[in-house]
Amino acid sequence: DVKVTQSSRYLVKRTGEKVFLECVQDMDHENMFWYRQDPGLGLRLIYFSYDVKMKEKGDIPEGYSVSREKKERFSLILESASTNQTSMYLCASSLFNPGLSYNEQFFGPGTRLTVL
Amino acid sequence: QQPVQSPQAVILREGEDAVINCSSSKALYSVHWYRQKHGEAPVFLMILLKGGEQKGHEKISASFNEKKQQSSLYLTASQLSYSGTYFCGKNTGNQFYFGTGTSLTVIP
Numbered sequence: 001d002v003k004v005t006q007s008s009r010y011l012v013k014r015t016g017e018k019v020f021l022e023c024v025q026d027m028d029h030e031n032m033f034w035y036r037q038d039p040g041l042g043l044r045l046i047y048f049s050y051d052v053k054m055k056e057k058g059d060i061p062e063g064y065s066v067s068r069e070k071k072e073r074f075s076l077i078l079e080s081a082s083t084n085q086t087s088m089y090l091c092a093s094s095l096f097n098p099g100l101s102y103n104e105q106f107f108g109p110g111t112r113l114t115v116l
Numbered sequence: 117q118q119p120v121q122s123p124q125a126v127i128l129r130e131g132e133d134a135v136i137n138c139s140s141s142k143a144l145y146s147v148h149w150y151r152q153k154h155g156e157a158p159v160f161l162m163i164l165l166k167g168g169e170q171k172g173h174e175k176i177s178a179s180f181n182e183k184k185q186q187s188s189l190y191l192t193a194s195q196l197s198y199s200g201t202y203f204c205g206k207n208t209g210n211q212f213y214f215g216t217g218t219s220l221t222v223i224p
């Protein structure tokens with residue numbers, strides 16, 4: 001069974017803290033994504049990566065950075081957490097298909113981050 | 117850049133039909149549809165490619181009109197298990213955007 005796992009289901013941090021969210025997939029997928037989900041705004045892409053050490057900015061990259069040192073692992077970093085980063089964070093992965101650009105995405109269970 | 121979905125929310129009785137629309141201001145290469153049940157991760161339903169191709173999944177089907185830059189999801193004879201939030205996702209070639217979501221509730 002395909003699997004995307006995220007390091008925590010719930011996380012509470014203080015303003016100004018550095019926060020790491022980890023995502024691991026076991027499907028040997030090339031593409032990995034980080035989204036945040038807020039009520040009424042749907043899923044918004046923060047960053048994605050199409051290969052090890054490669055990254056592209058999504059729609060809302062400000063205040064975030066990412067790291068992909070190994071194919072199976074994609075980390076989201078909040079350098080200095082702020083209250084407006086309180087949200088549900090979802091990681092996803094997909095196979096690369098040259099003819100399709102974006103293939104079916106498999107999602108992790110999400111991390112609900114609260115910044116106080 | 118986010119595709120716009122309508123309606124934002126819909127309540128149905130079991131057995132009724134529903135249509136969810138997804139429109140984009142930019143040309144689409146493909147459209148994805150996902151469903152997210154409460155407290156769970158989104159799950160892929162289908163991809164629609166250029167050429168007006170229609171795909172189906174159980175009693176859920178969809179269409180893609182690339183000229184109008186629109187896709188519609190058709191839920192026929194809805195079941196309680198169809199409840200959830202439906203997202204369309206658009207592929208513009210080098211970027212991917214999800215829509216704002218449509219909350220669908222099926223009641224007995």
